[in-house]
Amino acid sequence: MVELKHLRYLDLNNNAFNSVPIPAFLGSLKELSNNAFIGVPIPAFLSSLKELGYLDLSNARFSGRIPQNLLVELKHLHHLDLSNNAFNGVLIPAFLGSLKELRYLDLSNAGFSGRIPQNLVNLSYLSTLDISNNSLTGLIPASLGGFSLPRYLSLSHNRLNGLIPINLRHLSNLHFLDISYNSLTGNQINGTIPLSIGEMTSLFVLDLSRNKISGTIPSSLGNCVGLEALDLSRNHLSGVIPKSLENNFSGNIPAWIGNSFHSLRILRLRSNKFIGxxxxxxxxxxxxxxxxxxxxxxxxxxxxxxxxxxxxxxxxxxxxxxxxxxxxxxxxxxxxxxxxxxxxxxxxxxxxxxxxxxxxxxxxxxxxxxxxxxxxxxxxxxxxxxxxxxxxxxxxxxxxxxxxxxxxxxx
CATH class of the missing domain: 3.80.10.10 (Ribonuclease Inhibitor)
Incomplete structure (x- = not known):
């Protein structure tokens, strides 16, 4: 490669390279997007791209471990996408919590296992966090409730268990929460949906489906007046709820549905035991x-x-x-x-x-x-x-x- 000293954006997507030599003079690069096969494990040259702000390595077929200090020096990184790789059950690197400028972090379908790092909460500017479709285990860290600016949070399709943290109520700016397809059991007292979910009044989407949540549905959900999609199906719930496919709800359809969800476009109460x-x-x-x-x-x-x-x-x-x-x-x-x-x-x-x-x-x-x-x-x-x-x-x-x-x- 010639010396492209003024290059700021490099796109190597949709190729089948066995390797791509990246010269050191590309240290001025601002954006790198690459789903080409450029090496296993993830290439070490990334640590030298200290001006990088945007890094997309999705669909790149990387495997093995991510070196613990690989991206630590990328102080300006605001967008990181490692989705759709095959890191083969490697823990989510704890060093990601030190990338203080990150606003967008996508680790979905990347082969990660183990627990969610506590220090992800250090990403104070983060607006999108997607860790779905991995093999993560253990509890949802209560520290996730310490995020200040998230709009999108997805932990779905993992093996998480235990309680839904009450601290999530502090995510006052959250528009989207998807923790479906896990083994979560609700709050500490009786395994139901925490009342505090009703304090997340900015939610557009709430998906708690396919967990092990039981008990009745808190009427505090009616405080989430902006909800456009609510899915609580495939749990062990009873009582009344606006939308469900396969629970066993009974009693009257609650009037507060009509008084609360003015943006609701789909109301599905099919195949339950509603009366009146x-x-x-x-x-x-x-x-x-x-x-x-x-x-x-x-x-x-x-x-x-x-x-x-x-x-x-x-x-x-x-x-x-x-x-x-x-x-x-x-x-x-x-x-x-x-x-x-x-x-x-x-x-x-x-x-x-x-x-x-x-x-x-x-x-x-x-x-x-x-x-x-x-x-x-x-x-x-x-x-x-x-x-x-x-x-x-x-x-x-x-x-x-x-x-x-x-x-x-x-x-």
């Missing part, structure tokens, strides 16, 4: 696109004022994938939804933002089907089958020009 009427407060969810309370024991008539569900009044013209996390790397968390449409079961993810439907099938609802349903012109699916509705068919159902699936059978 559909609360009138549900109609306060003006952003709602999907209402699924099928396969419960709901009774009474449909609530008056269905035309207030303005999120269902118009066709969804723009498709976007719900995502949270690093804007540089694209989406991290992708919302998905399983729905019954046209007599089949579909898993919506890429096109979920275009889906608008109501499914109240297999309940004990009665009375007349409200004509105002025909004002919800954006509906793609409407399923009221398996209830006790009486009266005549909707005269103006032809207004629902976008409708792809309509089922009024077994009434």
């Amino acid at each position: 009427k559909i609360p009138q407060q549900i109609l306060n969810l003006t952003s709602l696109r999907v209402l699924d309370a099928a396969h419960n024991y709901l009774s009474g008539s449909m609530p008056q004022g269905l035309e207030n569900l303005i999120g269902m009044k118009n066709e969804q013209m723009t498709n976007y994938i719900l995502h949270y996390g690093g804007a540089i790397q694209g989406h991290y968390y992708e919302e998905n939804l399983i729905m019954s449409m046209k007599g089949l079961v579909f898993n919506y993810s890429k096109t979920i933002s275009l889906l608008t439907c109501i499914d109240l099938s297999s309940n004990h609802l009665s009375g007349k089907i409200p004509e105002v349903l025909t004002n919800l012109l954006g509906l793609l699916g409407l399923n009221l089958s398996g209830n006790n509705f009486t009266g005549k068919f909707l005269d103006k159902v032809g207004r629902l020009a976008l409708l792809e699936s309509l089922d009024f059978s077994r009434n």
Whole structure:
């Protein structure tokens, strides 16, 4: 290589180099992005790039150990991505906690095991931390509650156990928390979700699914008024909750759902043991696109004022994938939804933002089907089958020009 003394950005991605000689004069480099095969283990020349601010070594097939002092001298490093490598069960290096300027740290799917280092909390400017899809064990360090600026925190798909730290409530700026697919057991008293989660009022996404959390659901979750996605499925919960797939909730659908989650777009209560009427407060969810309370024991008539569900009044013209996390790397968390449409079961993810439907099938609802349903012109699916509705068919159902699936059978 010639002496590229003024080079600031070097991209070696999407190659198959056996090695790449990096001359020492590249010490002025600001950004390095490389998923080429440039050596096993991770190359030692990195320690000489003292001006480096952006380092992306994702998808580079590195293995072995990361030398303990490899990146310590990179005082200006603000972006570090080591995701999708094969470090073969090596502990997360403790020296990462000394990179004080880091704002973005992605260690997902990198082959790490062992415990989460306590000193990661020293990264006082960190806004994104992703350690998902590894083999990490032990407790979630209470020190993680000492972060001051994080927006995104994912510890999902590991082997973490024990309690959800109460100190997480101090993450007042957090938008996204995903600790799913672990063996967490809730708080210290009875294994339930800590009441303090309700103090994290900036949350957009809360995913605690596939853990070992038990007990009832704290009403303090209603304080998280900005929630757009809430997943507590595959735990051992009871009582009431806004969204679940495979728990055993019972009792009435709580009215506070409609009073709290004004940004909620998907409300899925399917296949539980809810009883009583559909609360009138549900109609306060003006952003709602999907209402699924099928396969419960709901009774009474449909609530008056269905035309207030303005999120269902118009066709969804723009498709976007719900995502949270690093804007540089694209989406991290992708919302998905399983729905019954046209007599089949579909898993919506890429096109979920275009889906608008109501499914109240297999309940004990009665009375007349409200004509105002025909004002919800954006509906793609409407399923009221398996209830006790009486009266005549909707005269103006032809207004629902976008409708792809309509089922009024077994009434």
